[in-house]
Amino acid sequence: MELLSGADMLIRSLQDEGIEYIYGYPGGAALHIYDALFRQDKVKHILVRHEQAAVHMADGYARASGKPGTVLVTSGPGATNTITGIATAFMDSIPMVVLCGQVASTLIGEDAFQETDMIGVSRPVVKHNLSVRHPEEIPEIIRKAYYIATTGRPGPVVVDIPKDMTTPNERYEYVFPKKVKLRSYNPAIRGHAGQMKKAVDMLLAARRPIIYAGGGVVLGKASGQLTELAHKLGYPVTNTLMGIGGFPATDKQSLGWLGMHGTYESNMAMHHSDLILAVGARFDDRVTNATEKFCPGARIVHIDIDPASISKTIDADVPIVGPVDAVLKEMLSLLAESHQKPDADALAAWWKQIDDWRAFHGMRYETSDTYIKPQEVIEAIWRITNGDAYVTSDVGQHQMFAAQYYRFDKPNRWINSGGLGTMGFGLPAAMGVKLSYPEHEVVCFTGEGSIQMNIQELSTCKQYNLPVKIVNLNNQALGMVKQWQDMNYESRHSQSYMESLPDFVRLAEAYGHVGIRIDRKEDLEPKLKEAFAMKDSLVFLDIYVDPHEHVYPMQVARGSMKDMWLSKTERV
């Protein structure tokens, strides 16, 4: 029988859970745990400069690897600093466990130093949270936390650990449970047979079908099945921002992504479709535009692991609750058994219509002789990295340009805060990816606004040698805010311009990295190549781009999916 302290049990449970990296920041209530961490070398700890970044690192790692991320912080401010990161992961259903120190259980409720009710504070933005009430419970709580975080619709789980639960001189028997069973938590493991049959019949009978694939396809590791289904049927596929990479962007059946800044052809095809197969998507307001005008002629088959995502904003005609990979697999075999085939003439006419839309607009932007266009920076990097990099993004115009012009053929490569829209996400997320995929190119697209929200992590990059490439599309303004002000507030640029930007090149150098400024069009390609040739250095590319550029297409507010601005002057 092995006797361990609560702190040692915690670290041992992480080892037994197979956790390789944890990201965190020490402090009073977590010191017993940090001491236990020190006395072993299986679980490696990455010391960040701000707890928010630790959560984004864990998040980036989870999105790239499909495995849960792990964070360790102290009580009070350490814990509250993680909230934005947790909310980011919650909105995008990212599996993660956040371990928070807490003041001793004897002090809880007395407004002790660095006491915060983390269970209460985190409640609206976690899948679940757990509090340790006895050291002996620790192995089971850790097992439960990872089980809940990774199964069903994934999400973040917070574990609150009062300091007296980890006291070094109180030892208990260590037993790591092989399985956990929760009588009140049983996520679906397969879809309803009758519903799937109905869905396949509807798919085959459709004349203007479209597959609308969301982040669930990436999270549910179902891009193989989705691609097979789309190819078997020959139907067009549009991805959500979170679903990018779930279907290869360079495939001729790909219409690109849809919604507020989606492609013209995606939005037109959605609006005019007669059948939408929604897979792991949640009809978010940035996709649907005005729900009452949404796709008037379409019947909807909706597959999702979370029943609450179905018929939340848009009613489904055929709801299917289940893991997307299992459901698609089942539908593929039903399709193989079926004697029916899609109506070839109807499908040809539908593709003809879609190709006309593509020809009318497609993805295009006006080039300039004087300015570097942000879109051409993305396209150049797509070429230089052979379209195969892990790309993280911050939030704003650069995020939309990156999603539009970097064409992802593989899942888990496009890493952005889609649901919460968290500025400051990109750099730490890139660090989390680079740590686990050191051989891969990792690029962070950012802007001069977003990068300054977690720029302190350049220091962490130095400490752990994380040679990511930071591409700062510098338009000297909060570009997306400014775009909305241009379009909706007669160009009154209220607080969207930042004076006294730092010299990012010297800032990068001060942190011990390489900084390169690009402000002339002719320097773009050669300097980018130079930067990407430096495999072992973090390079901060400060690229001055057209400050007047807007992101298009852009859906017209409160319109239907087909109502879009295609440029500053063209509205359809």
Next chain:
Amino acid sequence: MRRIISVLLENEPGALSRVVGLFSQRNYNIETLTVAPTEDETLSRLTVTTTGSDKVIEQITKQLNKLIEVVKLVDLTEGAHIERELMLVKLKATGSQRAEIKRTVDIFRGQIVDVTSTVYTVQLAGDTDKLNAFIQAVGASGVLEVVRSGVSGIARGEKVLSL
């Protein structure tokens, strides 16, 4: 439409706050809420009455089901059911009012559970409408204090909500 949702909840600290938090977080109404342990001490039974369109009610039940500590739930208003609420009312009772109040209490099959020379305390059980009707019958001007337990409910017949 008004609904009565009955929930079996793990009897654990914090479980109730998750249910209440969900309602405020997602902008759902709570009209009444009752909660108490059941014969199985690991479970609490929670009854919430709420209003909303069918779509909202569907979301409420789905979102409640997503809470890890919610073991089972049923929308009692979907079938035949019994609902009861307990009310304690303190009424001004002097002179001729005393006999009149006593008669009204009898009609409503309530009980006078405490008496002073000027006050009756009445206990009454029934559905929400009955309790409202009693208040109306005795007249709001005579009412000194009202305490209502909130609605508890159970399905009619052989249907049970259990593990």
